[in-house]
Amino acid sequence: xxxxxxxxxxxxxxxxxxxxxxxxxxxxxxxxxxxxxxxxxxxxxxxxxxxxxxxxxxxxxxxxxxxxxxxxxxxxxxxxxxxxxxxxxxxxxxxxxxxxxxxxxxxxxxxxxxxxxxxxxxxxxxxxxxxxxxxxxxxxxxxxxxxxxxxxxxxxxxxxxxxxxxxxxxxxxxxxxxxxxxxxxxxxxxxxxxxxxxxxxxxxxxxxxxxxxxxxxxxxxxxxxxxxxxxxxxxxxxxxxxxxxxxxxxxxxxxxxxxxxxxxxxxxxxxxxxxxxxxxxxxxxxxxxxxxxxxxxxxxxxxxxxxxxxxxxxxxxxxxxxxxxxxxxxxxxxxxxxxxxxxxxxxxxxxxxxxxxxxxxxxxxxxxxxxxxxxxxxxxxxxxxxxxxxxxxxxxxxxxxxxxxxxxxxxxxxxxxxxxxxxxxxxxxxxxxxxxxxxxxxxxxxxxxxxxxxxxxxxxxxxxxxxxxxxxxxxxxxxxxxxxxxxxxxxxxxxxxxxxxxxxxxxxxxxxxxxxxxxxxxxxxx
Numbered sequence: 001x002x003x004x005x006x007x008x009x010x011x012x013x014x015x016x017x018x019x020x021x022x023x024x025x026x027x028x029x030x031x032x033x034x035x036x037x038x039x040x041x042x043x044x045x046x047x048x049x050x051x052x053x054x055x056x057x058x059x060x061x062x063x064x065x066x067x068x069x070x071x072x073x074x075x076x077x078x079x080x081x082x083x084x085x086x087x088x089x090x091x092x093x094x095x096x097x098x099x100x101x102x103x104x105x106x107x108x109x110x111x112x113x114x115x116x117x118x119x120x121x122x123x124x125x126x127x128x129x130x131x132x133x134x135x136x137x138x139x140x141x142x143x144x145x146x147x148x149x150x151x152x153x154x155x156x157x158x159x160x161x162x163x164x165x166x167x168x169x170x171x172x173x174x175x176x177x178x179x180x181x182x183x184x185x186x187x188x189x190x191x192x193x194x195x196x197x198x199x200x201x202x203x204x205x206x207x208x209x210x211x212x213x214x215x216x217x218x219x220x221x222x223x224x225x226x227x228x229x230x231x232x233x234x235x236x237x238x239x240x241x242x243x244x245x246x247x248x249x250x251x252x253x254x255x256x257x258x259x260x261x262x263x264x265x266x267x268x269x270x271x272x273x274x275x276x277x278x279x280x281x282x283x284x285x286x287x288x289x290x291x292x293x294x295x296x297x298x299x300x301x302x303x304x305x306x307x308x309x310x311x312x313x314x315x316x317x318x319x320x321x322x323x324x325x326x327x328x329x330x331x332x333x334x335x336x337x338x339x340x341x342x343x344x345x346x347x348x349x350x351x352x353x354x355x356x357x358x359x360x361x362x363x364x365x366x367x368x369x370x371x372x373x374x375x376x377x378x379x380x381x382x383x384x385x386x387x388x389x390x391x392x393x394x395x396x397x398x399x400x401x402x403x404x405x406x407x408x409x410x411x412x413x414x415x416x417x418x419x420x421x422x423x424x425x426x427x428x429x430x431x432x433x434x435x436x437x438x439x440x441x442x443x444x445x446x447x448x449x450x451x452x453x454x455x456x457x458x459x460x461x462x463x464x465x466x467x468x469x470x471x472x473x474x475x476x477x478x479x480x481x482x483x484x485x486x487x488x489x490x491x492x493x494x495x496x497x498x499x500x501x502x503x504x505x506x507x508x509x510x511x512x513x514x515x516x517x518x519x520x521x522x523x524x525x526x
Contacts, residue, residue, distance in 0.1 A: 030269045032205070032260035036080040039269050040254060042169070043188070043195055046080040052102040053260055055197055056081060057188060061167030062092035065116075066186055066197040067258070068106030072150060077106055091116045092166060095173075096152075097199020097258060098180040099124035101137045107152050117155040119164065121175060124182025127233075128152040135232050136180075139225060140501040142459045158184055176201045176246065178239025178287075179222040187252065196252035201242065202279060203259045205267040221283040222258065226290060229303035229502030236294065240287035243280050251276035293508060300493070303502025306351040309493060310443045315505065316351035322373060324348065325449060325495050327442070329421040332363025335387075336438070336449045337374040337497060344377035345384055363420070364388040368451025368497060370395025371433040371473070375402055382407050390415060392427060395434030412436060426486070428453050430479030431468050439489055448491035453482050456500040457518040465522075476523055483516045 030039040035047045042058040049069035054077055057064040063086060069077045078088040094107045094116050110116040120128055127136040131151040134143075143149075160175025164186075174185040179200045188195040200222030221243075225234025251273035260267060271279075300309045302323055306316045312328040319340025326348065327334045338344055349359040364387055367374050382389065383404050391399040393411035400409045410418075412425035422441040429435065431453050440447040452468070455461040468474050491512055493505045 030254070031266040032257075032269055033266050036084050038084065039256070040193060040195065042190070043254070043256075044081075044084055044086065045256070045260070045269075046077055047260075049076050049080070052100075052258055053256070054106075055256055056084075056086060057166075057169055057171070058086065059092075059167030059169040062090045063087075064164075064166055064169065064171070065091055065094045065107075065110065066256075067097055067103040067199065068094050068110065070102040070105050072105050072109060072148065074106035074109040089114050093164070094118045095164070095171070095184070095186050095197070096120040096124070096128070096154075097185070097197065097201075098183040099127050099136055100139060100180065100200070101143065101149075103199060103258065104128060104137075104152055105150070108150065111153060111155075118153055119156045119158055119173070120152075120154045121177070121180075121182030121184040122157040122159050123177055124180055125154040125157045128154050133231070139232050140228060140458070160184070174246075176242035178235050178242045179225050180233045181235070181238075183242070185246070187249075193254065194250070194252045195254040195256060197256045198258060200258040201246075202255065202257045204257050205255060205260070205269075205271065205275075205279075219282065219286060220257075220279055221286075223283060223286055223290075226287065227504065229301040229504075230299075231303060231502065236287045236290045240284060240291065243283045243287065247277070247280045247284070255279075293506070297506045300505040301502045302495070302499035302505055306354055308355060309495075309505055310445055310447070313442055313447065313493075314352070314355060314357070315495070316348060318499070319344070319347060319377070322497050323495065323499055324351075326352075326362070327421065327440070328357065328360075331420045333360045334420065335362045335365045335381075336495070337368055337451070338365050338377035338381055339374060339497075341376045342380040344381045361385040362387040364390055364418075366390045366415075366423075366438060366449075367392065367399065368437065368449060369432040369435045370399050373432075374451070374497065375399065379403055392425075392434035392436040394427070398433070426489075428482040428485065430475045430477070430482050431465070431473065433473050435482070437486065439491070445492040446490065447493045447495065448486075448489060449495045450486070451497045453479065454486065454516055454519045455496065455498070456503055456515060457522045458500055461498070461500050462522055465519075469523075480520055480523060483519055487513060487516050 032045060033047050038044050044056040046054040054069050055066040081088050091110045091114050094110050096104050107118050111118055129151055131149050158173045160173055162173040164171040170189050172187040174187060176183050176185045183199060183201055185201055186197040203222050204220045206220060223239060225232055226236040226239055228234055254269045255271040256269055302315055304317050308314055314326050316324040322339035325336040352359055362385055370391055379402060388408040390410055390412060396411050415423055415425055424439040426437040426439055428437055435451050435453050437448060437450045455465050469476050469479060491507060494507055495505060
């Protein structure tokens with residue numbers, strides 16, 4: 001399929017001057033810098049559109065942008081184009097590599113101002129047009145300043161295999177889903193040059209510069225989305241297929257990634273066939289390992305959707321942002337915490353019913369702290385079921401007062417004699433009222449139900465952690481001591497009270513120790 005179109009009238013007649021800045025090292029080739037540069041004849045990088053790259057293709061029939069930056073007013077993009085002597089009014093097309101806002105939010109400016117047509121993969125077109133949901137546009141990153149959510153019209157949906165012709169430029173659209181459902185790469189073939197614009201399929205050109213994945217892998221690829229809950233629209237299986245497809249193609253002359261790194265030695269856009277294969281093989285191996293883990297352990301995302309994590313161990317979803325877990329053991333049903341106020345029993349029964357489990361009343365509730373976030377649903381639940389309560393000893397009397405008078409409330413010491421299942425209580429300190437973790441041996445796995453110590457550090461969890469450490473029951477040093485105490489364990493599944501971004505319950509490699517270290521580093525940096 002060949003797509004072509006006539007350009008609109010151009011306001012500036014001079015085009016790009018012949019003396020546009022070119023940064024070339026005789027050994028390295030054109031460098032990807034943090035300033036606007038000419039990479040090759042008719043190919044430019046706009047370097048001040050952080051966090052993402054915007055590329056310009058100059059043709060005999062106007063300009064083509066590959067991605068459009070994060071700002072709806074596109075000021076940085078147009079300013080840099082003019083610095084290069086390129087006329088922004090000559091932009092005829094915007095080729096979006098995917099829907100993430102840092103790549104797509106400037107596109108509508110060029111459509112409205114200059115009539116540019118917007119191209120995007122069919123898998124991302126719906127979310128671009130609707131401007132929702134938020135996680136489809138921002139993934140698990142907070143919106144950047146000025147990135148007010150808006151819709152982006154898509155004039156041409158691409159499914160892969162199309163050829164976009166503009167003047168003397170011939171651009172092949174390659175469907176490469178995996179980072180998002182509609183991720184696209186664009187291959188410019190002109191004269192003897194083949195330049196591949198990858199968006200976030202390839203983030204950077206150095207294997208030590210990409211973001212760490214959930215299992216600590218430093219990757220030049222945008223595979224981090226494949227470790228996230230499905231609502232973030234990454235797919236390890238699709239990514240693997242895309243990388244294998246790219247592996248079958250000849251290596252490009254120029255590889256133009258979505259996030260050239262400027263904080264270290266600038267990378268050359270020119271790649272050898274060996275380097276190209278190394279990048280792809282790294283990703284192929286990573287996705288093969290991740291898929292094997294998903295198939296073996298299940299993709300146990302704590303994303304609000306009830307699921308069986310292990311046989312008899314259930315995540316029932318969230319109440320007021322706090323997770324509800326239960327264990328169906330031979331001696332009964334055991335809940336961990338009672339968040340969300342009255343109605344917890346109906347919530348548990350409904351979610352278990354969705355999972356095909358015959359409703360049974362809880363035998364006991366094991367609390368990970370004695371504060372209101374874990375006990376607000378306790379009184380109603382106990383009054384209706386008569387279940388027992390296991391509370392951290394340091395807050396035992398407070399829990400007794402919060403329950404009906406006849407309630408059987410024991411400290412964690414009673415777990416030894418009860419022998420309901422194999423569980424080790426781990427008293428903690430430093431956050432909240434009498435925090436407690438439970439280390440459970442179940443179905444050959446070690447499961448840690450940890451309450452609010454530790455957290456998965458990110459811009460959402462960190463401010464809440466900091467404020468809680470300054471509140472009654474909070475102490476920075478005691479919190480860090482609790483982290484050291486937890487570091488002696490190596491859980492296979494981690495079940496926190498407040499999952500972040502639907503995190504996977506499964507832990508791999510050094511991930512648990514990395515999470516603890518992230519907490520320490522975050523607090524030491526305050």
